[in-house]
Amino acid sequence: MSRPAEREISVLVPPHLAPLAPGDPGAVGPYVLIGRLGAGGTGTVFAAVDPADTDGELVAVKVVHPWPVEDPQDRARLQARLGALAGVDGRCYVPPVTFDAEAEHPWLAMPYVAGLALDGFVREHGPLGRGRLIALVAALGEALSALHGDDVAYGDLTPGNVLLSGRGPRLLDCALPGDGELLRRTAAAWTAPERLEGGDASAASDVFSWAAIAVFAASGRPPVEDEGTPASSTPWLEGLPAEMRPIVRRALSEAPRDRPTVREVLGATIAAWEAVSGSDAPPVQGTAVTQVLTREWRGIVEPDRLPRLVRLGANRRRGAGRAALVAGGSVVALALIGGGGYAAYAALNGGGTEQAENPPAPSSPPPSTEAQQGPPIVRFDPADQENPAEGPWTYTRVERRPSAPETPAATLAPDAWSEQWRPAGGDAVREAVITADTEVLCGRFCVPGPGYIEDDRGTFPLSGPEFIDYLSWGEPVIAELEFAEDGGDGPREISRIVEVYPTPAD
Numbered sequence: 001m002s003r004p005a006e007r008e009i010s011v012l013v014p015p016h017l018a019p020l021a022p023g024d025p026g027a028v029g030p031y032v033l034i035g036r037l038g039a040g041g042t043g044t045v046f047a048a049v050d051p052a053d054t055d056g057e058l059v060a061v062k063v064v065h066p067w068p069v070e071d072p073q074d075r076a077r078l079q080a081r082l083g084a085l086a087g088v089d090g091r092c093y094v095p096p097v098t099f100d101a102e103a104e105h106p107w108l109a110m111p112y113v114a115g116l117a118l119d120g121f122v123r124e125h126g127p128l129g130r131g132r133l134i135a136l137v138a139a140l141g142e143a144l145s146a147l148h149g150d151d152v153a154y155g156d157l158t159p160g161n162v163l164l165s166g167r168g169p170r171l172l173d174c175a176l177p178g179d180g181e182l183l184r185r186t187a188a189a190w191t192a193p194e195r196l197e198g199g200d201a202s203a204a205s206d207v208f209s210w211a212a213i214a215v216f217a218a219s220g221r222p223p224v225e226d227e228g229t230p231a232s233s234t235p236w237l238e239g240l241p242a243e244m245r246p247i248v249r250r251a252l253s254e255a256p257r258d259r260p261t262v263r264e265v266l267g268a269t270i271a272a273w274e275a276v277s278g279s280d281a282p283p284v285q286g287t288a289v290t291q292v293l294t295r296e297w298r299g300i301v302e303p304d305r306l307p308r309l310v311r312l313g314a315n316r317r318r319g320a321g322r323a324a325l326v327a328g329g330s331v332v333a334l335a336l337i338g339g340g341g342y343a344a345y346a347a348l349n350g351g352g353t354e355q356a357e358n359p360p361a362p363s364s365p366p367p368s369t370e371a372q373q374g375p376p377i378v379r380f381d382p383a384d385q386e387n388p389a390e391g392p393w394t395y396t397r398v399e400r401r402p403s404a405p406e407t408p409a410a411t412l413a414p415d416a417w418s419e420q421w422r423p424a425g426g427d428a429v430r431e432a433v434i435t436a437d438t439e440v441l442c443g444r445f446c447v448p449g450p451g452y453i454e455d456d457r458g459t460f461p462l463s464g465p466e467f468i469d470y471l472s473w474g475e476p477v478i479a480e481l482e483f484a485e486d487g488g489d490g491p492r493e494i495s496r497i498v499e500v501y502p503t504p505a506d
């Protein structure tokens, strides 16, 4: 019997699409995976195509991490939630189009949205101007209204979950809203106080987050100055148009009952727009939100996409299926741990500089002082970064303080962990470049979930840009660095970052 012929289709992919990692599956459900879009608290998101789709439209496939779906009740909850989300209007929200909550590794597929996440956009371009701001909050109000109309609370509204596309803002899927512990660690600034205390997601908690995002988009900073400060006591409202301030202030109320409904939020937003925009422009067809978007959503340029030939036959054979995906994280981690783990391990276990400076020979040492001393352990302190979006990134070489406990507690906060390290030999604050090719293995602080530490080193793969995004949250990271071959003058390029953190006790 002859083998079926390979088929190629041309797909437009984002320019910096990260390749699949070793061990990633080639296919999930009917979809052929092409690359990695990123990884979040609940899953890894892949760019994919459906071979049956002759147009070669790009699809985003999220494969859920194992820990949120450990038992059958979790699966049943995910199944019910995905079923509910799949029916939600997709004009301003990105619903799942297909999903399998029963699969060994549950997954969902949704339309790929070309655009920039709101947090990155504001970091790069500053706060949104008045028209675009009102269009943003109107679209988010519309997305929440569609969800609440179907009795679904979103539960995890953050600037990272909002993509700004050329046609308007879109709220991403949210298959699994985080619990209080996760939200306190990853999204405290955007989350209603009752959610941070462990309460369920509700329409009122979504309205709170909507207001937090409005404040951020208008001022470039979240409404809460310090984690744990009640948001309503320190909202920076001055960046908002005066017409929007009363509704945003109410939406940030500490008590859910004092907050407006999303319908009131939308009404107030449209009224604010009418007040600030004047009425001489010709009418536009469609709902009020469509009108705001048509008039005000200007100048968001989606990154160009590049054509790529995808061999459907070849990719399918690559796919080792779902089991391979589980193996993926640990295969990458173990391979990388082999190379340069000793310095981190020795330093962490009280070996200090002496042992760290005599590691087993790295596989291909770069000819530099740092290579002679072993991979350096460094601190990235976001407070030191002059340009946290563009870099170069500042780091300080560090060593464990002699006074630090030999077996450090594995539940330290990032600041407390950072305190246990001091600058090494007074040498230098240096600069380096993190690129899309930088491999990152995170362990505790930049992975919003448990686990991912083996032998005191992170094992969760992230891309360089995701790590940069993590640094923008403001927490220091202790990590081991490896550099790319010297590229001449200027800051060196980092090829690998491995977070250093004590392995949690069982």
Ligand SMILES: Nc1ncnc2c1ncn2[C@@H]1O[C@H](COP(=O)(O)OP(=O)(O)OP(=O)(O)O)[C@@H](O)[C@H]1O
Pocket: 037, 038, 039, 040, 041, 042, 043, 044, 045, 060, 062, 094, 110, 111, 112, 113, 114, 117, 156, 160, 161, 163, 172, 173, 174
């Ligand atoms: N439909 C989509 N189209 C384009 N990019 C997407 C899509 N869904 C997710 N992404 C991108 O994939 C990456 C990971 O997304 P994900 O939603 O898992 O991240 P997260 O918000 O950090 O995590 P979580 O929502 O699980 O807490 C992000 O960069 C996100 O912008």
